[in-house]
Amino acid sequence: MGERLEQAPRVNDSGRNFAGRGKPRPAFALWGLLTAPLAWLVIVYVGSLALLVVSAFFSLDDFTGKPTTELTIGNISEAFTQGEYISLVVRSVAVAIAATLLCFTLAMPTAFYIARLASRRTRRALVVALILPLWTGYLVKAFALLSLIHISEPT
Numbered sequence: 001m002g003e004r005l006e007q008a009p010r011v012n013d014s015g016r017n018f019a020g021r022g023k024p025r026p027a028f029a030l031w032g033l034l035t036a037p038l039a040w041l042v043i044v045y046v047g048s049l050a051l052l053v054v055s056a057f058f059s060l061d062d063f064t065g066k067p068t069t070e071l072t073i074g075n076i077s078e079a080f081t082q083g084e085y086i087s088l089v090v091r092s093v094a095v096a097i098a099a100t101l102l103c104f105t106l107a108m109p110t111a112f113y114i115a116r117l118a119s120r121r122t123r124r125a126l127v128v129a130l131i132l133p134l135w136t137g138y139l140v141k142a143f144a145l146l147s148l149i150h151i152s153e154p155t
Contacts, residue, residue, distance in 0.1 A: 056075050058067040079085045114126050 055067065057071050057073065059070045059072045059074060060066065061068050079089060110126075110130070114123050118126060
């Protein structure tokens, strides 16, 4: 019995702590929470973008204007060869680049100020002030839906 007490337990010198082996790690828990919504957003975004690209390769029936099952690259070649379409494509790309640069130019200093320089109280107020206009679209949609489904009572 004395021999057992003299043997010291082995010290874990690998630097790992095995006490919390069964507990989930915060990074895995976060990924577990975010996987489903991110997958949904990717599927919806990539799916709609793929449908848009595929629809560019279908031709339209001259009489009905509906898409046919005939695949062609005529639509894409027409967009890059006819003058009206070229100006539209160039203008669309220019507006997209200008909007991206403007948003980036405004967003970076604002985000830096909110994250690093603003006090806690000011930070909260600025975040609310920046997010609140984004909710107005939902508010307008809600009131439009209410006006559509509103049932007037007989008088």
